[in-house]
Amino acid sequence: LCLVASIVTGVPVKWVEDRMENLSTTSFARDYHMTAEIAAKNDGTVTGLKVHVLADHGGFDACADPSKWPAGFFNIVTGSYDFPAAHLAVDGVYTNKAPGGVAYRCSFRVTEAAYCIERAMDILAQKLDMDPADLRMKNFVKPEQFPYHSALGWEYDSGDYHTAMQKAMDTIGYRELRAEQKAKQEAFKRGETREIMGIGVSFFTEIVGAGPSKNCDILGVAMFDSAEIRVHPTGSVISRMGTKSQGQGHETTWAQIIATEIGIPAADIMVEEGNTDTAPYGLGTYGSRSTPVAGAAIALASRKIRNKAQMIAAHMLEVSEYDLEWDVDGFQVKGNPQARKSMKEIAWAAYHAPPPGMEPGLEAVSYYDPPNMTYPFGAYLCVMDIDVDTGVAKTRRFYAAG
Numbered sequence: 001l002c003l004v005a006s007i008v009t010g011v012p013v014k015w016v017e018d019r020m021e022n023l024s025t026t027s028f029a030r031d032y033h034m035t036a037e038i039a040a041k042n043d044g045t046v047t048g049l050k051v052h053v054l055a056d057h058g059g060f061d062a063c064a065d066p067s068k069w070p071a072g073f074f075n076i077v078t079g080s081y082d083f084p085a086a087h088l089a090v091d092g093v094y095t096n097k098a099p100g101g102v103a104y105r106c107s108f109r110v111t112e113a114a115y116c117i118e119r120a121m122d123i124l125a126q127k128l129d130m131d132p133a134d135l136r137m138k139n140f141v142k143p144e145q146f147p148y149h150s151a152l153g154w155e156y157d158s159g160d161y162h163t164a165m166q167k168a169m170d171t172i173g174y175r176e177l178r179a180e181q182k183a184k185q186e187a188f189k190r191g192e193t194r195e196i197m198g199i200g201v202s203f204f205t206e207i208v209g210a211g212p213s214k215n216c217d218i219l220g221v222a223m224f225d226s227a228e229i230r231v232h233p234t235g236s237v238i239s240r241m242g243t244k245s246q247g248q249g250h251e252t253t254w255a256q257i258i259a260t261e262i263g264i265p266a267a268d269i270m271v272e273e274g275n276t277d278t279a280p281y282g283l284g285t286y287g288s289r290s291t292p293v294a295g296a297a298i299a300l301a302s303r304k305i306r307n308k309a310q311m312i313a314a315h316m317l318e319v320s321e322y323d324l325e326w327d328v329d330g331f332q333v334k335g336n337p338q339a340r341k342s343m344k345e346i347a348w349a350a351y352h353a354p355p356p357g358m359e360p361g362l363e364a365v366s367y368y369d370p371p372n373m374t375y376p377f378g379a380y381l382c383v384m385d386i387d388v389d390t391g392v393a394k395t396r397r398f399y400a401a402g
Contacts, residue, residue: 027099031056032112036077036120044130046139049086049151051077051116057092058099073110073207075152079117080161080205080377081139086151114204122201132201133174137165140203154207156375165203168379168401174199177383194389200382208288209374218283224370225282225289227297229258229305230363233351235344237262237269242282243294244274250290254298261302262309263329263343280365288374297368304364308350312362313341315355378402 006013017026032055039048053074078086121139125132140161141148148156169175181197188196213222228240239258243250250273255266272278274285282294306326313331314321317339324331332340341349350362383397 025098027058030112031058031097034112034116036116038120038124040124040128042128044124044128044135044138046081046083046124047085049078049083049117049120051086051088053088053090053112053116055090055092056097057094058097059094060099074113076110076150076154076205076207077113077117078150078152079114079121080136080141080159080203081117081121082141082145082148083151088152110206110208114202114206118202118204131178133165133169136201136203137162140165154375155372156205157372159205159375159377161203161205161377164377164401165379168381168399171401172381172383172397172399174381188388194387196386196388198382198384198386200380200384202380203378204380205375205377206288207373207375209292209370210287210289211283211293211368211370212372213369215373221283222369223283223289223293224368225294225297226280226365226367227294227301228280228363228365229298229301230361231262231264231305231343231347231350233348235264235268235347237264239269239271239298240275240278240280241271241273241294241298242279243285243290246285248285248290250285253291253295257295257298258302261299262306263326281367288376292374293368293370296370297366300368301364301366304366305362308358308362308364309343309346311358312346312349312354316341316346316349376402 002013002015032053034054035052037050038046039050040046074090075088077088121135122132124130125135128135141156141159143160143162146156146158148159150156177199181199184193184195184197187193210216211223211225213224216223225242230238232238237258239254241250241254245251251271252266254271254273255269258264258269259266283289310321310324310326310331314324317324317331317333319333319339323334325334327337327340330340330342330346332338347362351360354360379401381397381399382395384393384395386393
């Protein structure tokens with residue numbers, strides 16, 4: 001309507017909405033009905049998982065879901081646990097609601113999947129009369145099992161779930177809190193207090209870093225990223241990426257990666273991202289993908305520059321490139337650190353006196369197609385005190401370790 005109004009009136013027309021209008025009519029995120037069944041032995045060892053999801057997509061899809069995975073990444077629902085067998089079915093339905101699937105926090109249904117399995121594990125702990133933390137520790141994927149292939153097809157690259165959970169438990173004094181909780185329950189039964197105490201336990205393994213072309217595409221376009229980096233004769237740098245910061249501080253992160261790899265101060269590095277006139281190939285910023293995908297492309301492009309710089313430095317110092325070693329901001333001769341060339345000196349030489357037969361200049365382009373997703377993990381523990389008469393709840397402790 002804004003476009004039509006602008007055409008009809010011949011002047012720019014802008015639509016301004018308030019927050020409530022945006023949330024109620026533009027899009028929504030969390031409308032999944034999830035049913036989970038866990039098979040387990042009497043000692044708490046899980047043997048199987050079956051999950052069905054009814055996913056409300058609204059009137060039409062409005063987010064950049066990888067088309068190879070229409071249900072997003074819900075198949076991370078086995079979470080941090082070693083399920084020998086699992087089955088997942090997701091029914092996506094279109095309704096008369098506003099378009100769904102927008103990620104207010106976290107991406108591609110990972111949040112719902114984590115909630116689903118954690119709630120199911122809590123229920124299992126209740127049915128078996130086990131401590132929920134102990135049940136989780138019993139079923140975590142063990143460090144020696146990595147890289148771990150989940151029953152739903154993902155390859156977890158690394159993790160140490162037991163250490164993360166144990167650190168969280170030790171930090172808040174978990175066993176002491178459980179003893180206090182039990183004492184409060186007894187006091188409540190005796191009518192000595194009207195306050196109850198709750199301890200919440202959860203653990204997550206997330207799947208992020210959308211980028212591997214074998215897994216991810218948008219309408220057939222592969223989701224890997226690229227980076228262009230150019231070192232000027234003065235030693236300053238301009239770098240371009242296809243990502244776009246939404247407040248994450250990409251400009252700082254990208255400059256730090258380049259500074260670490262080629263030794264030029266971050267203050268001398270200009271970062272230009274998301275400019276559609278100049279940006280290299282990239283699929284944007286969402287799904288916690290920028291650093292593991294674009295960041296890796298930046299690192300690889302920087303290393304290409306450093307490799308060429310090493311050959312130039314060897315020519316300048318009249319030694320073999322294999323006789324040089326990297327030191328913070330330049331190359332030095334092994335065993336003779338006084339014989340060195342800084343990256344600024346090398347950059348100048350790259351443009352006015354490169355080695356014979358070498359193309360002048362100092363720049364690189366890198367396309368990075370990740371071999372795998374990334375699998376961050378963490379433990380959350382929450383302690384609350386609740387007045388049963390007034391409903392007032394106070395958060396005493398909230399601890400996260402990952």
